[in-house]
Amino acid sequence: MDNFILSTERLVLRKMNRDDMESLLKIFADHEAMKYYPSTKNEKQTIDWIEWTINNYAKHGVGLWVVEDRVSGEFLGQCGIVPQEIDGIVEMEIGYLFVRRFWGTGYATEAALACKNYGFEQMGLRKMVSLIDVNNLPSIKVAERIGMKVEKTVHKWDKDVFVYSVSNHQED
Ligand SMILES: CC(C)(COP(=O)(O)OP(=O)(O)OC[C@H]1O[C@@H](n2cnc3c(N)ncnc32)[C@H](O)[C@@H]1OP(=O)(O)O)[C@@H](O)C(=O)NCCC(=O)NCCS
Numbered sequence: 001m002d003n004f005i006l007s008t009e010r011l012v013l014r015k016m017n018r019d020d021m022e023s024l025l026k027i028f029a030d031h032e033a034m035k036y037y038p039s040t041k042n043e044k045q046t047i048d049w050i051e052w053t054i055n056n057y058a059k060h061g062v063g064l065w066v067v068e069d070r071v072s073g074e075f076l077g078q079c080g081i082v083p084q085e086i087d088g089i090v091e092m093e094i095g096y097l098f099v100r101r102f103w104g105t106g107y108a109t110e111a112a113l114a115c116k117n118y119g120f121e122q123m124g125l126r127k128m129v130s131l132i133d134v135n136n137l138p139s140i141k142v143a144e145r146i147g148m149k150v151e152k153t154v155h156k157w158d159k160d161v162f163v164y165s166v167s168n169h170q171e172d
Pocket of ligand 1: 032103141
């Protein structure tokens with residue numbers, strides 16, 4: 001599979017493509033999943049998201065990837081590495097969004113940990129971050145489970161967000 005990025009015990013991460021729209025809508029059309037985003041997304045906005053992601057692959061070599069069940073191939077969510085500007089500096093963010101039916105399974109933590117390892121080992125990054133709405137406790141818990149600590153609070157996307165971060169100590 002030439003879209004393959006990485007696999008874990010239970011998951012496969014692969015590149016997103018235009019055929020993923022229906023699957024992505026399982027997240028984007030869900031008010032509960034989009035609680036900490038400005039709104040749900042319709043089909044057109046989902047296509048824009050896919051285009052933004054494909055553009056990230058071309059420009060940065062990374063972006064959000066599709067997470068599938070390693071055995072069944074079922075779509076579970078998205079997780080990956082996304083460039084984000086924080087206080088004028090571009091940092092690499094670990095992002096994750098999963099279909100609500102699969103919350104509480106540890107999939108997000110498993111995928112995010114694999115992305116952290118990918119960033120440090122394959123890309124040679126020294127630091128990775130997660131930008132998290134200060135009220136998004138499930139997301140905060142994922143960041144903490146993969147070893148991130150809160151660094152500061154910034155105002156971005158018209159709200160207060162925590163900057164969680166982790167450094168690659170092997171580089172020190
Ligand atoms: C953020 C999000 C991915 C977190 O999902 P999650 O299901 O809480 O995270 P995980 O998949 O890692 O599962 C962890 C939970 O499963 C439990 N769990 C069950 N089996 C597990 C396993 N094998 N390994 C680890 N945890 C397991 C954990 O105890 C934990 O539960 P707890 O939070 O009650 O302690 C999810 O809430 C989401 O998609 N939200 C919408 C999008 C979003 O806001 N994204 C973040 C933007 S910053």
